[in-house]
Amino acid sequence: MDLTLFSRNSGYAWEISPHGAMRVPAVIYADESLVRAMDHKVYEQVCNVAMLPGIVQASYAMPDAHWGYGFPIGGVAAFDAGEGGVVSAGGVGFDISCGVRCLTTGLQVDAVMAVQKALADGLYRDIPAGLGSSGSIRLNPAAMDAMLSGGARWAVEQGYGVAADLERTEERGRMSGAQPECVSAHAKQRQRDEMGTLGSGNHYLEVQQIAEVYDSDAARVMGLREGEVVVSIHCGSRGLGHQIGTEFLKRMVMAATQHGITLPDRELACAPIDSAIGREYLGAMRAGVNCALANRQILTHLVRAVFARVLPAAELALLYDVSHNTCKVEEHMVAGRARALHVHRKGATRAFGPGHPALPDALRPTGQPVLIGGSMGTASYVLAGTQAGEALSWSSACHGAGRAMSRHQAGKIWRGRQVIDELAARGILIRSPSGRGVAEEAPGAYKDVNAVVDAADAAGLARKVALLEPLVCIKG
Amino acid sequence: MDGDSTRGAAVVPPSARWEHFAHGADIGVRGFGVTREQAFEQAAVALTAVVTEPLGIAETGSIGFACQAPDDELLLVDWLNALIYEMATRKWVFGRFTVRINGQDLAARAWGEALDGARHRPAVEVKGATYTALRVAQAADGSWVAQCVVDV
Numbered sequence: 001m002d003l004t005l006f007s008r009n010s011g012y013a014w015e016i017s018p019h020g021a022m023r024v025p026a027v028i029y030a031d032e033s034l035v036r037a038m039d040h041k042v043y044e045q046v047c048n049v050a051m052l053p054g055i056v057q058a059s060y061a062m063p064d065a066h067w068g069y070g071f072p073i074g075g076v077a078a079f080d081a082g083e084g085g086v087v088s089a090g091g092v093g094f095d096i097s098c099g100v101r102c103l104t105t106g107l108q109v110d111a112v113m114a115v116q117k118a119l120a121d122g123l124y125r126d127i128p129a130g131l132g133s134s135g136s137i138r139l140n141p142a143a144m145d146a147m148l149s150g151g152a153r154w155a156v157e158q159g160y161g162v163a164a165d166l167e168r169t170e171e172r173g174r175m176s177g178a179q180p181e182c183v184s185a186h187a188k189q190r191q192r193d194e195m196g197t198l199g200s201g202n203h204y205l206e207v208q209q210i211a212e213v214y215d216s217d218a219a220r221v222m223g224l225r226e227g228e229v230v231v232s233i234h235c236g237s238r239g240l241g242h243q244i245g246t247e248f249l250k251r252m253v254m255a256a257t258q259h260g261i262t263l264p265d266r267e268l269a270c271a272p273i274d275s276a277i278g279r280e281y282l283g284a285m286r287a288g289v290n291c292a293l294a295n296r297q298i299l300t301h302l303v304r305a306v307f308a309r310v311l312p313a314a315e316l317a318l319l320y321d322v323s324h325n326t327c328k329v330e331e332h333m334v335a336g337r338a339r340a341l342h343v344h345r346k347g348a349t350r351a352f353g354p355g356h357p358a359l360p361d362a363l364r365p366t367g368q369p370v371l372i373g374g375s376m377g378t379a380s381y382v383l384a385g386t387q388a389g390e391a392l393s394w395s396s397a398c399h400g401a402g403r404a405m406s407r408h409q410a411g412k413i414w415r416g417r418q419v420i421d422e423l424a425a426r427g428i429l430i431r432s433p434s435g436r437g438v439a440e441e442a443p444g445a446y447k448d449v450n451a452v453v454d455a456a457d458a459a460g461l462a463r464k465v466a467l468l469e470p471l472v473c474i475k476g
Numbered sequence: 477m478d479g480d481s482t483r484g485a486a487v488v489p490p491s492a493r494w495e496h497f498a499h500g501a502d503i504g505v506r507g508f509g510v511t512r513e514q515a516f517e518q519a520a521v522a523l524t525a526v527v528t529e530p531l532g533i534a535e536t537g538s539i540g541f542a543c544q545a546p547d548d549e550l551l552l553v554d555w556l557n558a559l560i561y562e563m564a565t566r567k568w569v570f571g572r573f574t575v576r577i578n579g580q581d582l583a584a585r586a587w588g589e590a591l592d593g594a595r596h597r598p599a600v601e602v603k604g605a606t607y608t609a610l611r612v613a614q615a616a617d618g619s620w621v622a623q624c625v626v627d628v
Contacts, residue, residue, distance in 0.1 A: 131599075
């Protein structure tokens with residue numbers, strides 16, 4: 001991007017003054033090289049978000065921002081219902097509550113590497129992944145609604161996991177305000193046999209080693225020790241969330257005029273929070289959040305069962321579960337006054353700082369764990385939320401590396417077998433039903449996650465705690 | 477990836493074709509045709525090609541579709557999302573399509589078969605068709621293009 005479009009507020013904050021229909025400034029957090037490399041579409045989209053009614057303070061983009069749908073991926077924006085603020089289906093995205101959870105195992109790398117192949121094969125066999133895969137759970141209509149209301153709590157009640165998992169999940173495992181009756185029959189049908197499935201695309205399950213610890217105090221509190229192994233799961237609300245997004249996007253586009261909203265981009269489809277369709281979307285979207293939380297909880301149960309067979313000494317404890325495609329009502333300070341805001345994070349992770357009341361007691365001293373996924377063969381990170389993040393970005397940070405090139409380009413450069421063989425030579429086992437899918441997700445197709453995380457740390461959005469490197473990756 | 481529509485060549489003129497275009501995180505599908513209907517059909521082939529090779533799909537059955545939207549662009553997204561829904565819930569893939577449009581109404585039929593993981597080797601699941609890079613337009617020579625980005 002052209003740097004002359006910005007005023008540089010600090011080393012890592014690039015501000016765009018309000019112009020045209022923008023109601024507030026836009027701010028991109030990144031270092032100079034990341035901003036230069038960003039698509040101009042990020043500039044357009046972060047400015048378009050600043051035009052939406054009721055937006056508060058600024059439209060933000062995280063260091064991993066890239067061209068998204070209406071909102072940039074990596075976009076954060078808060079709206080005040082009392083000032084005509086909106087809720088945007090595009091601002092949440094198709095994969096509602098897509099997120100990452102990380103489990104500690106207590107195992108040393110050597111112990112895992114001794115059974116690496118058996119572990120990879122066991123996980124690949126028991127974790128449904130890829131297009132056309134089905135879970136073993138079939139939900140009747142009453143059970144579907146109970147799941148959509150109960151989230152991970154419902155899953156634990158059904159025997160998938162333990163109560164302690166809920167304490168380490170955003171919203172304590174259950175998003176309140178979910179309204180299963182606002183979720184269409186089509187969306188429920190699409191989820192009928194998808195509970196406990198990983199999906200495809202950039203979703204994955206990884207066994208990772210803790211390669212480096214940056215903040216020993218925070219790492220100790222989080223149970224992260226260098227040389228030990230963790231498991232990370234990246235997926236979302238599967239077909240149900242996709243269908244909710246699809247349906248409400250259209251409804252919001254068609255209703256925009258009657259709400260007096262001029263959309264700079266149809267993909268920014270939104271409705272006043274205080275409107276029938278706005279309330280209906282929030283009820284459905286929250287049900288989608290619960291679906292994602294339940295899905296990751298069931299996958300956790302499946303992972304534990306595989307480890308119990310292959311590595312019985314493992315004790316898989318949930319470090320934390322974060323969602324990076326959401327709209328949540330949160331209290332934030334605006335000009336010295338606490339206000340309840342609808343905070344949209346599209347490809348951005350909530351990053352509450354130390355002491356925040358939403359955090360479980362054990363994690364309150366460190367701040368919220370922020371789980372940053374890489375891609376096959378590249379690093380992932382655990383960060384912690386900061387006090388400064390509240391004023392910078394509504395306590396939000398990045399969510400991953402972001403793609404450096406399209407799937408189209410990646411598919412022309414790499415072949416799946418080649419990627420799998422190259423990673424195997426580095427000691428990383430990939431299991432996937434799709435060679436083309438692996439090629440399109442090749443590590444080289446992504447930006448440098450290290451640069452993204454360093455920028456988030458330097459900008460004060462979150463601070464680095466530990467570096468994770470893959471040993472086994474199950475891709476859909 | 478791009479390609480001519482050889483399947484169904486008896487009813488599709490050579491000018492009907494599809495291609496993919498780049499989008500930062502996802503992929504764009506674009507259909508060309510002499511008519512708007514052909515462009516919609518070819519956009520559907522492009523959608524299938526995101527998942528698997530369209531020419532590798534046998535025709536063991538077909539299903540019908542009916543969509544309605546206030547303009548051509550919303551109609552294209554509706555059509556592709558209807559296909560995505562059927563692919564997801566039936567676990568089928570489709571390789572050939574016929575589309576008829578009358579005002580705001582679309583009627584279509586798709587031919588295909590049950591997804592066979594070993595044979596179709598699906599690359600990725602499509603979450604939804606989006607309004608990004610959405611365009612349905614007629615060129616000066618009278619031909620049509622229908623395109624949008626799909627989220628994968």
